[in-house]
Amino acid sequence: MSAQATLDRRAFLKTGAAAGGGLVIAFYVPALSAQEQKPKPEAIAPFAYIKIASDEKVTIVANHSEMGQGVYTSLPMLLNEELEADWSKIRVEAAPVDAIYNHPIFGIQMTGGSTTTAAEWDHYRKLGAAGRMVLVEAAAQKWNVPASSCHVEKGFVIHAATSRKASYGSLVDAASKLAVPADIPLKEPKNFTLIGKPTRRLDTPPKTNGTAQFGLDVVVPGMMTAVIARCPVLGGKVLGFDATEAQQVPGVKAVLQVPTGVAVMAEGFWPAKLGRDKLKVKWDEGDNASLSTTKMLSDFSAQSASPGAIAKKVGDPQSAMASASKKIVAEYDVPYLAHAMMEPLNCVVDLKDDSCEIWTGTQFETVDRANAAKAAGLSPEKVKINTTLLGGGFGRRANPASDFVVEAVQVAKVAKAPVKVVWTREDDMQGGWYRPMWHDRFAAGLDASGNPIAWTHTIVGQSIMAGTLFESFGIKNGIDSASVEGAADILYGIPNLQVDLHSPKIGVPVQWWRSVGHSHTGFSVEAFLDEVAHAGGKDPYQLRQNLLAKQPRMLAVLNLAAQKAGWGKPLARGVGRGIATHFSFDSYVAQVIEASVTKDGTVRVHRVVCAVDCGRVVNPDTVKAQMEGGINFGLTAALKTEITFENGRVQQSNFNDYPMLRMFEAPIIEVFIVPSEEKPTGVGEPSVPPVAPALTNAIFAATGKRIRRLPIHASDLVEKRGANS
Amino acid sequence: MTSFVLNGKSVQVDVDPATPLLWVLRESFGLTGTKYGCGMALCGACTVHLDGEAIRSCVAPLARVEGKHVKTIEGLSNDLSHPLQKAWIEIDVPQCGYCQSGQIMSAAVLLSKIAKPTDTDIDEAMSGNICRCGTYPRIRRAIHRAAELAGGKTAATNERSGDVPTTEVAR
Numbered sequence: 083m084s085a086q087a088t089l090d091r092r093a094f095l096k097t098g099a100a101a102g103g104g105l106v107i108a109f110y111v112p113a114l115s116a117q118e119q120k121p122k123p124e125a126i127a128p129f130a131y132i133k134i135a136s137d138e139k140v141t142i143v144a145n146h147s148e149m150g151q152g153v154y155t156s157l158p159m160l161l162n163e164e165l166e167a168d169w170s171k172i173r174v175e176a177a178p179v180d181a182i183y184n185h186p187i188f189g190i191q192m193t194g195g196s197t198t199t200a201a202e203w204d205h206y207r208k209l210g211a212a213g214r215m216v217l218v219e220a221a222a223q224k225w226n227v228p229a230s231s232c233h234v235e236k237g238f239v240i241h242a243a244t245s246r247k248a249s250y251g252s253l254v255d256a257a258s259k260l261a262v263p264a265d266i267p268l269k270e271p272k273n274f275t276l277i278g279k280p281t282r283r284l285d286t287p288p289k290t291n292g293t294a295q296f297g298l299d300v301v302v303p304g305m306m307t308a309v310i311a312r313c314p315v316l317g318g319k320v321l322g323f324d325a326t327e328a329q330q331v332p333g334v335k336a337v338l339q340v341p342t343g344v345a346v347m348a349e350g351f352w353p354a355k356l357g358r359d360k361l362k363v364k365w366d367e368g369d370n371a372s373l374s375t376t377k378m379l380s381d382f383s384a385q386s387a388s389p390g391a392i393a394k395k396v397g398d399p400q401s402a403m404a405s406a407s408k409k410i411v412a413e414y415d416v417p418y419l420a421h422a423m424m425e426p427l428n429c430v431v432d433l434k435d436d437s438c439e440i441w442t443g444t445q446f447e448t449v450d451r452a453n454a455a456k457a458a459g460l461s462p463e464k465v466k467i468n469t470t471l472l473g474g475g476f477g478r479r480a481n482p483a484s485d486f487v488v489e490a491v492q493v494a495k496v497a498k499a500p501v502k503v504v505w506t507r508e509d510d511m512q513g514g515w516y517r518p519m520w521h522d523r524f525a526a527g528l529d530a531s532g533n534p535i536a537w538t539h540t541i542v543g544q545s546i547m548a549g550t551l552f553e554s555f556g557i558k559n560g561i562d563s564a565s566v567e568g569a570a571d572i573l574y575g576i577p578n579l580q581v582d583l584h585s586p587k588i589g590v591p592v593q594w595w596r597s598v599g600h601s602h603t604g605f606s607v608e609a610f611l612d613e614v615a616h617a618g619g620k621d622p623y624q625l626r627q628n629l630l631a632k633q634p635r636m637l638a639v640l641n642l643a644a645q646k647a648g649w650g651k652p653l654a655r656g657v658g659r660g661i662a663t664h665f666s667f668d669s670y671v672a673q674v675i676e677a678s679v680t681k682d683g684t685v686r687v688h689r690v691v692c693a694v695d696c697g698r699v700v701n702p703d704t705v706k707a708q709m710e711g712g713i714n715f716g717l718t719a720a721l722k723t724e725i726t727f728e729n730g731r732v733q734q735s736n737f738n739d740y741p742m743l744r745m746f747e748a749p750i751i752e753v754f755i756v757p758s759e760e761k762p763t764g765v766g767e768p769s770v771p772p773v774a775p776a777l778t779n780a781i782f783a784a785t786g787k788r789i790r791r792l793p794i795h796a797s798d799l800v801e802k803r804g805a806n807s
Numbered sequence: 808m809t810s811f812v813l814n815g816k817s818v819q820v821d822v823d824p825a826t827p828l829l830w831v832l833r834e835s836f837g838l839t840g841t842k843y844g845c846g847m848a849l850c851g852a853c854t855v856h857l858d859g860e861a862i863r864s865c866v867a868p869l870a871r872v873e874g875k876h877v878k879t880i881e882g883l884s885n886d887l888s889h890p891l892q893k894a895w896i897e898i899d900v901p902q903c904g905y906c907q908s909g910q911i912m913s914a915a916v917l918l919s920k921i922a923k924p925t926d927t928d929i930d931e932a933m934s935g936n937i938c939r940c941g942t943y944p945r946i947r948r949a950i951h952r953a954a955e956l957a958g959g960k961t962a963a964t965n966e967r968s969g970d971v972p973t974t975e976v977a978r
Contacts, residue, residue, distance in 0.1 A: 150902030150940045282899055287887055289904030290895045292840015292880035296905060299839035332823065350834045351843075352826045424844050424852060424905040424939045473842070473905030474939050507845045703899055707945070711902055714941025737849040737937060746930035748943035 126262055128213035130182045131206075132165065134254040138237055140167040144174050145183035146202070147193040147445050148285060149475035150711070151766040152704035155283045156199055157206055159700055163276045164210030164269065167250060168237040174284055176469040179447045190448035194480045194594065196667035196764025199700055203762050208266045215263055220256035221248045271698070271759065280703040285471070297443040297470045298504065300430045305500040306335055308493050309354040309509075312343040315367040315730035316514045317589055320344060327360035337361065338496045345493045351504055367730060370589040375417070375519075375726040375733075378588070382521035382542040383413060389540055390584035391560035394570035397578035399527075402536035406527025410617045414524070414606040415791040417724035419517035419595055422740060425473020426510040429490035432500040433458055438465045442487060443472035445480035449551070453484035457491040476715075477594035481515060482550035485591075511740055512732040516725050517595030518544040522569075522606035527578075532618025533628070534611075536578045539569050543602070544592045545585040560585070564594065568603030568771060573636050573665050574611070574629035590727070596715060597770040600666040604771020605720075605778075605792060608662035612779040613788065622779060623649050623661050635695050635756075636663055639672040642754055643693035647674035654678075657688060658784025662772040667764025669696040670756075673713070675749075675776040679785050683796030685721055687749040687777060695756040697763045702755060709753040709769040716773025718743045722793050811872045813838075814882030824870035828862075829853045831869050832879060840880035840908045844937070851936030854909035855879050861916040863935075880908035883915065891915055894953035902940035910936050914950050923954045 133141040142161050148154040154174045162172060177183040183191050187201045214234055221239035222229040225246055232241050240247045271277075288294040313319065323344050325337035333353030337346050344363055348354035403409060430441040431454075438458045444450050447467050455462040472479055481487075490503040505513065520543035527536035546564050547556030556562060561583055570581040595601060615622040623644050630637040640663050653659060656678045663672040676689040692709050699705050722741045726733045734740040778789035787799055810819045813836065820835050827846075832838045832855070841864060844852030848863035855864045856878040857871070883889045887896065891911050894900075901907045910933070917924055917932035924932070929950055938946065 148903075150904070152902070282896065283901075285904065286896050286899050286901055287892075289901040289907050290892045290911060291883065291887055292838070292908050294904050295839075296842075298843065299833075301837070350830060352823075352830045422939060424850070424903065424937065425842070426844070472903060474903045476939075504843075507847075707899065707902060707942070710944050711941035714943060715939070718941075736847055737845050738847065742850075742937045742939060743941070743943075744935075744937065745933040745943050745946070748941070748947075751944050 125182070126208050126212045126266060127182055128209050128216065128262060129258045131161065131209045132213045134167070134250050136251050138168065138171050138249055138251040139173055140165070140171050140237070140250070141173045141175055143177045143183070145177040145185070145191060146198045147176065147443065147469050147472055147475065147479075149193065149443070149445065149472035149479070151198070151708060152283060152701060153193070153198045154285045155281060156700045156704060157202060158284065159276045159281055160202060160206035161210035163274060164207050165213050166234045166236065169276070171237060172284065179451045179465075179467050184448070192448065192480060193445040193475070194477065196669075196767040199762045200668065200764065204268070207268050211266045211268055212262045213257075215266065216257040216260040217250055217253050219260050220253040224248065224253075224256070277700050278698070278702065281701050283704070295470050296425050296473045297430065297441060298425055298428045298473070300441040300470060300502065302430055302432055302441070302500040302502075305430065305502055306347045306349065306497060307351045307354045308345045308347045308497065308501050308503045309351070309358045309506065310340065310343045310345050310489065310493070310503065311358050311361050311363050312509065312513065313365045313367065314512070315365070315370050315373075316591065317370050318365045318367040321364040321366050323364065324362040327362075328357040331357040331360060336497065340489065340492045340496060342489050342492070345496070345503075347493075347497055347501065354504070355506065371730040373589065373727040373730045375728065378519060378727075379415060379521070381586070382415070382519070383523075385584045385586065386413065386521050386523035386540045386542045389580070390542070390582040392580065392582050393561045393566040394579065394581040396576075399536045399538050399578040399580045402578035403525065403527040403538065406536055407530045408528040408617060409525060410528070410613060411523070411525045412610055412613055412788075412790060414522040414609065416520050416602045416605060417726065417792065418519045418590065418592075419719060419723055420511050420725050420734070420740060421474070421476040421478035421595055422511065422723075422742070423472070423474030423476060423478060426507055427478070427486040427505040427513070428503060429486050430500070430502045431490045431494040433491060433494040436460070436464060438491065439468070440465065440487060440490070441468045441470060443470045443475070443479055444487065445472070445475050445477070446484065449482065450484040450487045453488050454491050457488045458495070476596040477598070478515060481593065482552060485515065507737070508735045511735055514591040515593040516590060517601060518546065518592040520602040522602065524606070524610045526610070526614045526617075528614065528618045532620050534576050534614050534618070537576045538579070539581045539607070540584070541565060541569060541581070542584045542586065544588055544590065546592050546594060546598070548585065548587070564599045566599065566603070568600040568664060568666055569607055571665070572607060573633045574626070575632055576629065596712070597666060597767040600664060600767070600771040601719070604662070604664040604666070605774040608664065608772060608775030609778050609790070612660070612775065612782065616782075626661065626663060630663075636665060636670045636672070638756055639663065639670045639693040639695050642756060643672035643674050643691050646693065646752060646754055647676075647691040649674060656784060658780045658782065660776045660779025660781070660783055662775040662779060664768070664771040666768045666771055669694060669763040669765065669768040671768045671772055673772040673776040675773070675780045677777055677780040677784060679781060679799050683798070683800040685777070685781065685794055685799070687717060687747070690749050690751045690773070690776070691754070692751065692769060693754045693756060694769065695758055696765050696768070697758050697760040699755060700762060705755055705765050706753045708765045710751045712767065712769030713751055713773050714743050714748055716770040717749075717777070720774035720777050720792055720794060724793055809869050809873050811874060812876045814878055820869070822869060825868050827865050828855070828867045828869055828872055828877070829864040832864060838879050838881050842905055842908060844906065844909075849937075850906070850909075851913060852906050852909040854912040854936065856912060856916060859916065859919060861913050880912060883911065889915070890953040890956040891918070891949070893956055894949040898945050898949045898952060900942050900945040900949050902942055906936060906938045910938065910946055914946070914953070917950065918954060918957060922958065924950060
C-alpha cells in the first residue's frame with residue numbers, strides 16, 4: 083500500500099465520520115485499486131458533467147442513480163444554481179463508470195446511504211460555477227473585454243455596456259479549452275434562485291407516458307432472454323439436470339449450467355419461463371438446508387441473555403441498574419425483509435472477446451464493474467456499464483458481490499450472445515440478500531421519579547459487512563457499525579448506558595435495506611422508550627422532551643411534530659396516538675401516528691404527522707415526497723412483511739404472501755420541514771425508522787397492548803382485546 | 808395469428824396465443840411502458856385497457872384480445888395531454904416510476920366511469936395497484952385533480968385527500 087493510498091484511506095475515514103454513520107466508513111474496497119476509488123473533490127471538471135449542444139440543450143451528467151429519490155432533478159438544481167443555463171433546456175443523463183464520477187465522500191461511484199445531496203452539495207455547485215466562469219471568460223476573450231464586465235442570464239453571457247450577448251452553445255467549444263480557475267467562489271445562499279424552491283421533477287413526464295427506460299426495457303440486437311433455475315435453498319449447487327422437456331418448449335434456444343444454477347435461454351421471457359417450469363434439476367442443498375426461523379428466534383433470544391461485544395458504554399450501567407427504584411426488561415424481534423422493488427432484478431450483458439457492455443439499474447457502478455470484469459476475465463476498463471433508471475433500489479441494487487450483474491456475465495459467457503437475465507418476482511423475493519433478522523433485548527433502570535438512569539441494549543443479528551469486500555473496513559473490534567447504528571448513538575441523555583452486539587454467522591446473505599441498521603434500532607429503541615415512559619408514569623412526549631434537553635435540533639422536530647399533531651388533544655374513541663423520533667443519516671425526524679385496531683385485530687393507520695430537519699433543503703417537494711414514501715415503506719414493514727425459513731426454504735414468494743401496503747390502507751400524511759441553514763443531510767431513508775414505533779406506541783395507547791415483534795400480527799392484538807373485554 | 812386493435816391501429820401477431828398479453832406488448836410490439844411486476848395479477852404494474860376495462864395483462868392470454876381493442880400507456884395520449892398525465896406532472900406523483908403506467912391506466916378507467924370519484928371510489932379502483940415507493944397520497948390527489956381538469960369545476964373536498972400537507976420552508 084502506497085503512502086498516498088494510506089493517506090486517502092484516512093481522508094475517507096475522517097470525511098466519512100463527519101458525514102455521518104457507519105455506512106460511510108464501509109466503502110473502502112480493498113479489491114479495487116487506489117485509482118478506481120480515489121475521491122476527487124479537488125478536481126473540478128465541469129465539462130465531464132455539463133454538455134452544451136449547439137441548440138442550447140444542456141445535458142447534466144448525474145453520477146448518482148435515479149431510483150425515485152429525485153436526484154435527477156436535485157443534482158441539476160445544484161449545478162444550474164451556479165451555471166445559470168435556461169432551466170427549460172436542461173436534460174439529465176447517467177454517468178458512465180469513471181473515477182471522475184466517484185462519490186466525493188465514498189470514493190467509488192455509487193448511490194446510497196442517503197448521501198447524494200450531502201456529498202454533492204459543494205461539488206455540483208462548483209461544477210456549475212466553474213462552467214459559468216469559463217463560458218464568461220470565453221465570451222470576454224472573444225469581445226476583448228474584462229470578464230468582470232460580463233454577466234450571465236438564462237444561458238447567455240451578456241456584455242451590457244456594448245449590448246452584446248452570446249449563447250452558451252456558441253461559447254462552449256472555446257470555453258472547454260480554457261483552464262478551470264483554481265478559486266471557484268459560490269453564491270451566498272440568500273441569492274439562490276433554484277435551491278430551496280419547489281421544483282418539478284425532470285423525470286416525471288417520461289414516467290407518465292411509458293417512455294422512461296428501466297433495465298427491464300433494454301433491448302440489444304440479437305439478444306436472448308434468460309431465466310435461471312436457482313436452488314430453493316440459498317447457496318445450494320446443481321448436481322445434475324434434465325433439460326429434455328425444457329428444450330421442447332417453442333422458443334427455447336439453450337439450457338446451460340451456470341455457477342448459480344441452470345439458465346434457460348429463449349427468444350423472449352415467456353418461453354424462457356415456460357422452459358424453466360419444465361426443467362428438472364437435482365440440487366445439493368448445502369449447509370443451509372436446515373435453516374429455520376423458529377430455531378433462529380429462540381437461538382437469538384438465548385444469545386441475547388449474555389452481553390456481546392461492547393459497542394458503546396457510558397457511565398456505569400451495571401451499578402446504576404442495581405441502584406434503580408424500578409427495572410423493566412423487554413425483548414424485540416424483527417424479521418428478515420426483502421427489498422421487493424417493483425422492478426424485479428435484471429441485467430443485460432453483451433460480452434465479446436475483449437469487451438463487456440452492461441445495461442442495468444444499479445446503485446454500485448464501481449463495484450459492479452470490478453466484479454463483472456473479474457467474472458468476464460477482462461480488465462475493468464474493458465467493461466462499460468450503462469446505468470438505466472431503477473424501478474426501486476432500497477439498497478438491493480448496491481450489492482457487495484454484484485450478484486445480479488456477475489450472474490448475467492456468467493450467463494453471457496456460456497450463451498455466446500447478448501443476453502438479458504430476468505428475475506421473476508419469485509426469484510427476486512427468494513434470492514436472498516435480505517435485511518437481517520434482529521433480536522433486541524433491553525433493560526432500563528428508573529429512579530424514584532421515573533427517569534431512566536440506566537439503559538442496556540443487547541443486539542443479536544448478522545453482520546452486513548462480514549464476508550464482503552467491506553469487512554476489513556466496516557467492522558472494528560467485533561462491531562459492525564451498521565448493526566448498532568441508531569442504538570449506540572442515541573441522542574437521549576441517559577447517564578449510564580451500554581449497547582453490545584452478537585453477530586451470529588448464518589448462511590443467509592444479508593444486505594442494506596432502506597435505513598439499514600436504523601430499520602431495527604429505530605423500532606426497538608423507540609418502542610422500549612415508550613415502555614420506560616409508561617413504567618415511570620410519564621407522558622411519552624414529555625419524557626422525550628426531557629431527555630432531549632441538550633439536543634436542540636431533535637427537540638425542535640419533536641415539538642413541531644407534537645404540536646402539528648395536536649398531542650394531548652382528545653381523539654375519537656378507540657384511536658390512540660404514538661410518538662417516536664429517530665436520528666439517522668445526519669437528519670432528525672419525529673413522527674406522531676394516530677391508529678386504531680378493529681375487533682379482528684386489523685390495524686388502521688389514520689394519520690401520520692412527520693417533522694424533519696435535514697439541513698438546507700434543495701427541493702422541498704422532493705423532501706416531502708421522500709418522507710411520504712418512507713412512511714408508507716415503513717408501514718409495510720410494520721404491518722405486513724416478513725421473510726421466514728423452513729427446511730432451508732424461503733416461505734414467501736410473491737405479493738400474496740409478502741403483501742404491500744395498498745391505497746385503501748394508506749394514511750393521511752402531513753410533512754413539516756424545519757427551516758435550516760445547516761449543510762444538507764439525508765432524506766431518502768430517515769423517515770423509515772420512526773414509523774413502526776410511532777405506530778406500535780399508538781396501538782399501545784389505543785389498546786394497552788405492547789407490540790414487540792414485527793410485522794404486527796392480528797393474533798397478538800385479538801388475544802389481548804379478548805382478555806380485556 | 809391473433810388480430811386486435813392496439814392503441815387505435817389494427818395489428819396482427821404470430822405468437823402462441825397462450826402467451827400473456829404483457830409479453831406480447833413488450834417484446835413483439837416494443838411497448839415497454841407496460842411493466843412486469845408479479846406475473847400473478849397482484850400488483851397492477853401491467854394494467855392495460857381491454858375494450859375500456861382495466862385488465863392485468865400479465866395473466867391475460869393473447870387469445871383473449873382477439874378482435875378487441877387494447878390500449879396501453881403509450882396510447883393514452885401523444886403529447887402528455889391526458890388529464891391524468893397533466894395532473895401526475897403537476898403533482899409530481901412518480902418516484903421510481905415503475906408502477907406508474909399501471910396506476911395511470913387504472914385511474915383512467917375509474918375516471919371514464921366516474922367523472923368525479925370520491926376517496927372511496929379511489930380506494931376501490933386503485934387498491935389493485937401497488938406502489939413500493941409509497942406515492943399513494945399523491946396518486947389520490949392527482950386523480951382528484953385530473954377529474955377537475957377533465958371538466959369538473961369545484962375542487963375535490965374529500966376528507967382523505969384535501970391538500971392537507973403544508974411544507975414549511977422559510978426562504
